[in-house]
Amino acid sequence: xxxxxPAGDETGVEASMxxxxxxxxxxxxxxxxxxxxxxxxxxxxxEEALLDIESFGGREAEKKAETLIQSAHEFxxxxxxxxxxxxxxxxxxxxxxxxxxxxxxxxxxxxxVVTSLHLNTRRKADDPxxxxxxxxxxxxxxxxxxxxxxxxLSSRAGADExxxxxxxxxxxxxxxxxxxxGRKFELLLGQxxxxxxxxxxxxxxxxxxxxxxxxxxxxxxxxxxADITKSADLYLxxxxxxxxxxxxxxxxxxxxxxxxxxxxxxxxxxxxICVVVLSANxxxxxxxxxxxxxxSNIDSREVVVFVNRIDELPNPAEQIDEIxxxxxxxxxxxxxxxxxxxxxxxxxWANMALQETxxxxxxxxxxxxxxxxxxxLEEGAPITAADVWDMSGMPALYDAISERISVGEGAQMIxxxxxxxxxxxxxxxxxxxxxxxxxxxxxxxMMEPAVLAKRLDEIEDRxxxxxxxxxxxLFEAYTTRIDQAHKRFLxxxxxxxxxxxxxxxxxxxxxxxxxxxRMLLRSSYHSMCKKTANTCVAALNSAADDLSVTYRDxxxxxxxxxxxxxxxxxxxxxxVSLGQTIALDLQSSWWKGWWQRRKGYRAYAxxxxxxxxxxxxxxxxxxxxxxxxxxRRIALAQLEDFLLEQGGILTDVSNKSQISVGELxxxxxxxxxxxxxxxxxxxxxxxxxxxxVEDIADPDPQPARPTRPHSKASLNKxxxx
Numbered sequence: 160x161x162x163x164x165p166a167g168d169e170t171g172v173e174a175s176m177x178x179x180x181x182x183x184x185x186x187x188x189x190x191x192x193x194x195x196x197x198x199x200x201x202x203x204x205x206e207e208a209l210l211d212i213e214s215f216g217g218r219e220a221e222k223k224a225e226t227l228i229q230s231a232h233e234f235x236x237x238x239x240x241x242x243x244x245x246x247x248x249x250x251x252x253x254x255x256x257x258x259x260x261x262x263x264x265x266x267x268x269x270x271x272v273v274t275s276l277h278l279n280t281r282r283k284a285d286d287p288x289x290x291x292x293x294x295x296x297x298x299x300x301x302x303x304x305x306x307x308x309x310x311x312l313s314s315r316a317g318a319d320e321x322x323x324x325x326x327x328x329x330x331x332x333x334x335x336x337x338x339x340x341g342r343k344f345e346l347l348l349g350q351x352x353x354x355x356x357x358x359x360x361x362x363x364x365x366x367x368x369x370x371x372x373x374x375x376x377x378x379x380x381x382x383x384x385a386d387i388t389k390s391a392d393l394y395l396x397x398x399x400x401x402x403x404x405x406x407x408x409x410x411x412x413x414x415x416x417x418x419x420x421x422x423x424x425x426x427x428x429x430x431x432i433c434v435v436v437l438s439a440n441x442x443x444x445x446x447x448x449x450x451x452x453x454x455s456n457i458d459s460r461e462v463v464v465f466v467n468r469i470d471e472l473p474n475p476a477e478q479i480d481e482i483x484x485x486x487x488x489x490x491x492x493x494x495x496x497x498x499x500x501x502x503x504x505x506x507x508w509a510n511m512a513l514q515e516t517x518x519x520x521x522x523x524x525x526x527x528x529x530x531x532x533x534x535x536l537e538e539g540a541p542i543t544a545a546d547v548w549d550m551s552g553m554p555a556l557y558d559a560i561s562e563r564i565s566v567g568e569g570a571q572m573i574x575x576x577x578x579x580x581x582x583x584x585x586x587x588x589x590x591x592x593x594x595x596x597x598x599x600x601x602x603x604x605m606m607e608p609a610v611l612a613k614r615l616d617e618i619e620d621r622x623x624x625x626x627x628x629x630x631x632x633l634f635e636a637y638t639t640r641i642d643q644a645h646k647r648f649l650x651x652x653x654x655x656x657x658x659x660x661x662x663x664x665x666x667x668x669x670x671x672x673x674x675x676x677r678m679l680l681r682s683s684y685h686s687m688c689k690k691t692a693n694t695c696v697a698a699l700n701s702a703a704d705d706l707s708v709t710y711r712d713x714x715x716x717x718x719x720x721x722x723x724x725x726x727x728x729x730x731x732x733x734x735v736s737l738g739q740t741i742a743l744d745l746q747s748s749w750w751k752g753w754w755q756r757r758k759g760y761r762a763y764a765x766x767x768x769x770x771x772x773x774x775x776x777x778x779x780x781x782x783x784x785x786x787x788x789x790x791r792r793i794a795l796a797q798l799e800d801f802l803l804e805q806g807g808i809l810t811d812v813s814n815k816s817q818i819s820v821g822e823l824x825x826x827x828x829x830x831x832x833x834x835x836x837x838x839x840x841x842x843x844x845x846x847x848x849x850x851x852v853e854d855i856a857d858p859d860p861q862p863a864r865p866t867r868p869h870s871k872a873s874l875n876k877x878x879x880x
Contacts, residue, residue, distance in 0.1 A: 184257050184398045184399045184513075185512075185513065185515065185544065185545070185548075186545075187512070187544065187545035187548045187549070188257055188399040188513060188548065188553075189399050190545075190548060190549060190553070190554040190557070191553060191554025191555060191556070191557030191558045191561070192399070192400070192401065192557050192558075192561060193558070193561070194558060194561035194562055194564075194565050195400070195401055195402060195557065195560070195561035195564065195565070196401050197565070198402070198561065198564060198565045198569050199401035199402040200401075201573060202231060202234070202402065202569075202573065205231060205573060205576060205577070206228055206231050208580070208842070208845045208846065209224050209227050209228050209231070209576075209580060210224070210228070211838075211842060211845075212224040212580065212583060212584065212587070212842065213225060213228070220583065220587050220590075223583050223807070223808070224583070227576055227579055227580060227583070230576060230579075231572075231576060232281050233281075234403070234569075234572050235277065235280060235403040235404065235405050236403075236404055236405070236431065236432065236564045236568055236569065237404075237405040237406075237407060237429055237430040237431065237432070238404065238405070238406050238407065238430060238432045238433070238434055238560060239407040239409060239423075239426050239427050239429075239430040239432070239433050239434070240252055240406065240407060240408050240409060240434050240436055241409050241423050241426075241427070241433060241434070241435055241436070241450065241453060241454075242435060242436035242437060242450065243437075243438070243450070244410070245438070246436045246437060246438045246467060246468075247264075247436060247438065247467040247468055247506045247507075248408055248409070248436045249262045249263070249264040249274075249408055250264045250467075250506035250507060250510060251434075251436055251465060251467060251506040251509075252274075252276065252406050252408045253506070253510060254506050254509035254510050254513065254551070254553055255406055255553075255556075255557075256276055256278055256395065256397050256406065257397050257398070257399045257400075257513060258395070258397075259510035259511075259513050259514050260359075261276075261362075261395075262274060262276075262362065262366070262408060263362055263363065263366060272365070272366050272385070272388050272389065272390060272391055272410065273389070273390045273391070273407060273408070273409050273410070273422055273423075273426050274366060274390070274391045274393065274407070274408040275390065275391070275392045275393070275405055275406070275407045275408075276393050276395060276405065276406045276407075276408070277392060277393065277394045277395070277403070277405050278395055278396070278397040278400055278403060278404045278405070278406065279396060279397055279400055279402060279403040279404070280394055280403050280405075281403070282394055285355075286394070287353035287354055287355060287394070288354065288355060288356065288357050288393065288394045288395070289353070289354040289356070289357045289361060289391070289392070289393050289394070290351060290352070290353045290354075290391070290392040290393075291351065291352045291353075291365045291384065291388055291390070291391050291392075292350075292351045292388070292389050292390045292391075292392075293347055293348055293349060293350050293351070293352075293384070293387045293388055293389060294348060294349075294387050294388075294389045295348055295349040296345075296348045296349060298389070299348055299387065335386070336386040336387065339383060339386075340383070340384075340387075344387075347384070347387060348387060352365075352384075357393060357395075364383045364384060364385075365383075365384045365385060365388045365391060366385060366388065366391055389422075405430075407426050407429075407430060409422065409423040409426050410422060410423065423453070424453070424735045424736055424738060424739060427453065427457065427733070427735040428732045428733075428735055429732075431461055431563075431567060431568045431730070432461050432462075432463070432560060432563050432564070432567075433454060433457050433461060433462050433463070434462075434463045434464075434465055434556070434560070435450055435454055435462060435463070435464045435465070436465050436467050437450075437464060437465070437466050437467065437486070438466075438467055438468045439466050439467065439468045439469045439471065439472055439475075439478075439479075439482055439503070440468060440471050440472065442466055442482050442485065442486050443485070443486050443489040443490070448493060448744070449738070449740060449744075451489075451490065451493050451495040452677070452737070452738040452739075452740075452744070453735065453738035454495070454496055454499075454738075455494070455495055455496050455677070455681075455737075455738065456677075456681060456733050456734050456735050456737045456738055457496075457733045457735065458733065459496040459497065459498050459499055460498075460563070460567070461563060461567065462496065462499055462500070463499075463500050463502060463556065463559045463560065463563070464486070464499050464500065464501045464502065465502050465503075465504060465552065465556055466479075466482060466483075466486070466501060466502070466503045466504070467504065467505065467506055468505060468506075468507070469503050469504060469505050469527070469531070469552075470505040470507050470508055470520075470523075470524040470527050470528065471523070471524070471527065472527055473523075473526070473527060473530070474527075474530055475503075475527055475530060475531045476530055476531050476533065476534040479503045482503070483501055483503075486501065493674075494674050494678070500559050502552050502555045502556050502559060503552055504550075504551045504552015504553060504555070504556065505524075505550075505551050505552065506551070507524060508520075508524070508528065508547050508548075508550060508551035509547075509548060509551035509552075509553045511547065512544045512545070512547040512548040512551060513548070515544045517542070517544055517547050528542065528547065528550070529542075531550055532546065532550065535549075535550055568730070571727065571730070574727060575726060575727060577846045577847075578724040578725075578726060578727075579724075579726075579804065580846045581724050581843070581846050581847065582723055582724055582804070582805060582808065583808060584839065584842055584843060584846065585710070585723065585808075586808035586809065586811060586812050587839075588839050589710065589714055589812045590811065590812050590815045591835055591839070592714070593605075593714070593812065593815045605713065605714065605813065606712055606713045606813070608810075608813050608814075611709070611713060611809060611810065611813050612810070614709060615709070615802075615806040615809065615810070618702065618705050618706065618709070618802065618806075619799070619802045619803075619806070622698060622701065622702045622705070622798060622802065623795065623798060623799060623802075625698060625701075626694070626695070626698040626794065626795060626798055627791075627795060629694050629697075629698065630691060630694060630791060630794060633687060633690050633691055633694065634687070634787050634791070636687075637683060637684070637686075637687035637783075637787070638783050638787075640683045641679075641680050641683045641684075641779060641782060641783065642779070644676065644679040644680060644683060645676065645680075645775060645779055647679075648673075648675060648676040648679070648775075649768060649771060649772060651675075652671050652743075652767070652771065653764060653767065653768055655669075655671055656669055656671070656763060656764060656767055657760070657764060660760050660763060665760070665763065671743055672743065673741055673743040673744065673771075673775075676775065677737050680734070680737055680778070680779075680782060681734060681737055684734045684782060684786070688731045688790070691731070691790055691794060692728040692729070692731070693728070694794075695728050695729060695794050695797065695798070696725075696727075696728045698798055699725040699726055699728075699797070699798060699801060700725045702725065702798065702801065702802060703722065703723040703724065703725035703801075704722070704723075706723045706802075706805045706809070707722045707723045709809060710723070710809065710812075713809060713812065713813060714812070723805060725801070726797060726801050729793045729794060729797045730793075731789075731790050731793060732786065732789060732790075734782055734786060736777075736778050736781040736782060736785075736786070737778060737782075739777070739778055741771070741774040741775055741778070742770055742771060742774045743771065743774075
């Protein structure tokens with residue numbers, strides 16, 4: 160339901176400054192999109208080929224082709240932006256979208272909204288362009304009652320002073336929120352507000368926290384819903400981009416209650432590509448260790464680091480290399496991921512270039528630009544808006560994102576669609592053969608529909624149960640392995656603490672890094688995912704073999720090189736919960752306070768063990784419950800979808816043997832068998848190219864060009880089938 164008037168309070172509100180209509184985009188805004196343009200063209204060509212199937216094979220083939228085309232249309236790579244508060248993430252998101260003033264970049268640090276920009280997404284006419292979802296009651300109560308993660312930690316550790324401070328701040332926020340929303344407050348929790356328009360006022364109301372709200376009864380007060388807004392989904396056109404993208408702008412991870420950290424972790428689960436935004440004047444400071452922990456759990460090939468705010472450097476031409484070396488050293492010193500792709504730039508310059516207002520740069524930024532231009536442009540050349548765009552780093556960022564789409568999930572999408580199309584073509588050719596044989600009055604022996612249905616049900620039940628049974632011991636072994644790693648870590652840490660106390664007493668602060676535990680858990684998770692992927696491949700190939708046999712038995716066809724193409728192994732989400740902050744990461748005044756409150760060695764030992772066991776238990780539970788459940792769901796869903804799709808194709812082939820000869824004539828639109836076969840050959844050629852490219856999880860790819868089947872009844876009569 161689209162609710163332009165949420166809660167019945169906003170009747171007559173007009174869109175003051177429509178934001179869904181894009182401004183004219185300068186031609187230079189497409190710099191760096193060459194790889195993405197190439198991928199979009201490949202997707203377009205694939206859709207055109209699918210339309211050939213749609214126009215060739217009758218109504219049933221048309222439905223199946225439409226399903227594949229819809230899958231292509233729904234492909235929307237997601238890029239999650241993470242970074243500290245005030246690193247310039249939002250300004251960078253605006254630049255990527257080509258909308259310099261779209262999202263408010265000066266939001267108050269209280270806000271915890273994940274804003275997802277769905278760019279160029281296909282929508283129905285009555286779909287919303289803006290959707291805002293509120294925290295539900297349980298999420299709000301966790302923050303209010305426990306003080307979020309930091310309140311929970313403080314309570315567990317007996318840090319009464321910290322807990323009091325947290326609860327005072329939370330109480331203040333709660334009272335302001337209740338005053339602003341009044342009686343509606345409890346009712347709003349868990350709701351979603353949808354709009355057919357998007358304007359600046361709407362963004363201010365849901366996303367941007369104000370400092371002075373005036374009359375609480377004012378309906379259009381800035382930040383009216385910002386306290387309780389959890390996520391915002393905006394659907395916009397981006398003319399400079401050649402395909403749909405989803406850009407997720409997350410709140411900074413350095414917040415008082417660690418609530419945004421958890422929100423960012425959840426956002427990362429749904430994206431294959433991550434852009435880490437750092438500030439050039441303090442790149443990877445001590446506050447960014449949380450970012451290192453987060454990205455350490457994501458494949459480094461899917462991470463891009465954008466070092467923002469080079470416009471604030473007095474001499475960027477020389478300082479960039481120094482900052483790059485500093486970042487790489489910090490990553491190495493803190494066991495961060497290696498081989499990260501670093502891009503340096505300025506979201507401020509990019510947005511000014513898009514608005515073609517480079518003459519209005521603030522003086523310090525203008526001086527920085529002049530300095531940088533000396534190393535990039537010919538001496539004496541005027542600096543144009545296009546030059547500023549290029550120096551802003553946006554083309555390099557576009558290129559890095561494009562590459563990750565083209566060789567990552569984009570390549571996997573194209574491969575999957577080609578394999579599905581080939582399977583449809585096999586079924587379509589079999590149907591065509593049946594039509595020809597029946598029109599020519601050839602002897603045709605077909606499996607009875609009831610027998611086919613029973614066999615398909617048996618295949619589905621057997622393979623679904625088989626995969627589930629095969630996954631169970633993998634998950635059990637994984638659970639045992641990480642429980643053992645957890646226990647060994649706690650024992651080693653406790654022994655280290657006791658040795659420290661015996662050697663130095665309790666006057667010297669003891670420190671112990673939890674990175675060893677994270678590495679063990681990460682290794683166990685990736686090992687389990689690899690085994691699970693191999694198990695899925697085996698199950699999918701086994702199911703494809705059974706379906707190939709069923710084709711042969713259904714049609715009485717000699718299968719020469721023909722086989723159903725199994726899907727590739729599914730992708731599983733990274734273990735991003737490992738990046739969650741735990742007590743041992745807080746080597747600060749908080750940890751010193753915990754240390755000073757202990758009395759006696761035994762108190763240190765008992766309290767430490769209980770604290771760290773309780774602190775790490777949520778991470779273990781997430782990896783054993785949430786992650787495993789999601790992996791199981793993905794694995795079984797892929798197999799089930801494959802079996803159902805192939806079952807539909809086989810059933811359609813069977814149906815062709817049941818309808819009258821009169822209905823069969825002209826069914827394919829082309830009555831000449833030779834002409835139909837020529838078209839089949841052309842389509843097989845088109846879809847076979849690249850149907851098995853760069854699929855490291857598929858150890859046994861199918862032949863690139865399937866051989867067309869021959870009817871047993873016509874093997875001695877040439878190629879009438």
